[in-house]
Amino acid sequence: MHDVLWQHGARYIIKLDSGESSGLYYNDGPGHYLYLQPKRNVANAWVVKPGNRQIPNHPPNTPSPQSPHDWYESQDGKAPALCWNNPGDPDGDPLRFYAEVYGSAVNANSGWQNGTCWRPGSLDGQYYTYQWHVKAKDSKDAESGWSTTWHFSIKAPDNPPSISFDTANGNSFPSGRIDSRDRNWTFRGTASDPEGRLGRIEFRCSGDNCGYQAGHTDGGNWSHTQNDMAGQNDVYFVAHDNPKDQQTASRHLDLRIDLAAPVTTLSLNNEANPDRWPAWFTSAVAVRLHADDSNTGRARSGVSQVRYRLDGGAWQAQGGSDVAFTVSSDGTHTVEYYALDNVGNQESTRSVTFKIDQTPPSPPGGVVETHGVVSGQWQKAHNTPTFTWAASSDAISGVWGYQFYFGTDPNGVAYQTFLASDPRQWTPQPGGVRTGTYYLRGRTRDNAGNWSNWVTLFTFRYDGTPPENPKEASHAAGIANDT
Ligand SMILES: [Ca+2]
Ligand SMILES: [Ca+2]
Numbered sequence: 001m002h003d004v005l006w007q008h009g010a011r012y013i014i015k016l017d018s019g020e021s022s023g024l025y026y027n028d029g030p031g032h033y034l035y036l037q038p039k040r041n042v043a044n045a046w047v048v049k050p051g052n053r054q055i056p057n058h059p060p061n062t063p064s065p066q067s068p069h070d071w072y073e074s075q076d077g078k079a080p081a082l083c084w085n086n087p088g089d090p091d092g093d094p095l096r097f098y099a100e101v102y103g104s105a106v107n108a109n110s111g112w113q114n115g116t117c118w119r120p121g122s123l124d125g126q127y128y129t130y131q132w133h134v135k136a137k138d139s140k141d142a143e144s145g146w147s148t149t150w151h152f153s154i155k156a157p158d159n160p161p162s163i164s165f166d167t168a169n170g171n172s173f174p175s176g177r178i179d180s181r182d183r184n185w186t187f188r189g190t191a192s193d194p195e196g197r198l199g200r201i202e203f204r205c206s207g208d209n210c211g212y213q214a215g216h217t218d219g220g221n222w223s224h225t226q227n228d229m230a231g232q233n234d235v236y237f238v239a240h241d242n243p244k245d246q247q248t249a250s251r252h253l254d255l256r257i258d259l260a261a262p263v264t265t266l267s268l269n270n271e272a273n274p275d276r277w278p279a280w281f282t283s284a285v286a287v288r289l290h291a292d293d294s295n296t297g298r299a300r301s302g303v304s305q306v307r308y309r310l311d312g313g314a315w316q317a318q319g320g321s322d323v324a325f326t327v328s329s330d331g332t333h334t335v336e337y338y339a340l341d342n343v344g345n346q347e348s349t350r351s352v353t354f355k356i357d358q359t360p361p362s363p364p365g366g367v368v369e370t371h372g373v374v375s376g377q378w379q380k381a382h383n384t385p386t387f388t389w390a391a392s393s394d395a396i397s398g399v400w401g402y403q404f405y406f407g408t409d410p411n412g413v414a415y416q417t418f419l420a421s422d423p424r425q426w427t428p429q430p431g432g433v434r435t436g437t438y439y440l441r442g443r444t445r446d447n448a449g450n451w452s453n454w455v456t457l458f459t460f461r462y463d464g465t466p467p468e469n470p471k472e473a474s475h476a477a478g479i480a481n482d483t
């Protein structure tokens with residue numbers, strides 16, 4: 001009966017037996033039984049605690065290192081975190097772990113801990129090679145064996161170098177940009193390495209034309225000379241260290257080398273094409289100068305000023321790229337001009353000459369009728385007048401020629417043209433004129449195209465009508481008969 005009860009989970013059972021060897025069974029703890037009268041196959045008395053039957057404990061499985069990998073090297077001067085797996089326990093017991101750095105120049109241990117990582121911070125700054133392993137313990141204090149041994153090293157830290165790019169041809173370029181027309185450049189700066197293992201200083205350049213290297217000095221006070229640079233270039237330097245060849249770049253210089261002078265164009269009265277300028281201007285001339293800067297590659301510094309002078313006078317400087325002025329006096333004029341860009345490139349002096357004549361010539365004068373007819377007097381002897389005149393004068397461009405009118409209109413204009421080189425003689429009506437009053441009028445033109453005003457030069461009067469009475473009659477116009 002008691003066997004059945006026990007096997008079915010009765011918690012406590014006592015049985016008394018009347019046999020020769022009554023005894024007592026009792027449980028005094030997990031896994032331990034006191035058993036009296038063991039030879040008896042029928043116990044006299046028992047005490048049983050079901051579930052407290054002896055269950056053997058198993059030690060944990062042995063953990064394995066996980067990270068960092070074996071023979072890891074720490075570069076920052078500090079110990080790495082050491083990690084391992086949780087290998088589990090055959091009984092499912094919770095585990096704790098004990099890692100240790102051992103057999104090294106300096107040692108350390110984690111103590112028993114729950115986590116599976118441990119950073120041996122006491123090793124920071126101690127630059128040796130170490131070995132480590134780990135073991136586990138279950139909640140019943142059973143321990144695994146030690147894991148395999150892994151290794152790591154803590155290296156002295158190696159920081160990158162530093163570099164400063166201080167000057168370019170002595171200019172500290174606080175804006176990061178230099179405009180210049182210099183082609184040869186010496187760059188200077190300093191560099192250092194925290195570990196004192198500074199390597200080379202490297203010139204870096206990209207752009208229109210980086211020229212060629214003409215000198216280079218590495219070291220804490222480095223320098224670099226580059227010749228025949230041109231255009232826009234991005235310049236900086238890179239410091240290297242040893243042995244890891246860590247690299248640090250300096251600040252950049254936007255170097256713009258403009259070698260091209262501006263080009264200035266001139267217009268007269270808004271006409272820039274000299275082929276369309278007149279030989280002579282007959283009014284004041286508006287002179288305009290406009291300069292455009294030329295570039296070298298992508299470098300164009302811009303026009304700073306235009307300089308000019310008129311007729312050999314004092315040079316004038318005008319900031320910016322435009323100049324305008326008026327020339328109003330007669331004569332031949334010369335404008336010399338050039339422009340400068342912002343880095344001092346100077347255009348070759350250009351020169352333009354033009355002429356102004358806005359003064360009319362003197363009108364025709366000195367008119368003579370070659371038969372002796374007197375201006376304004378009636379006469380009947382000559383009805384085919386021939387006139388001569390004196391040359392007009394023109395102080396500026398010279399006399400080009402004349403125009404004459406001959407007719408009955410006292411205000412008549414535009415009849416016959418004579419060039420200055422033609423004979424100054426005119427017989428306006430070779431067939432003769434009828435009775436009447438005729439006016440010779442004329443004007444003079446100069447080579448610039450200026451005309452004098454029309455003027456009446458001669459009044460020719462002819463009366464070919466016979467008188468009605470030879471003694472008494474008189475001409476209607478009042479001319480006396482010559483008997
Ligand atoms: Ca266990
Ligand atoms: Ca270094």
Ligand SMILES: [Ca+2]
Pocket residue numbers: 258259260261262293294295296300301302341345
């Ligand atoms: Ca330029």
Ligand SMILES: [Ca+2]
Pocket residue numbers: 357358359360361394395396397398446448450
């Ligand atoms: Ca003139």
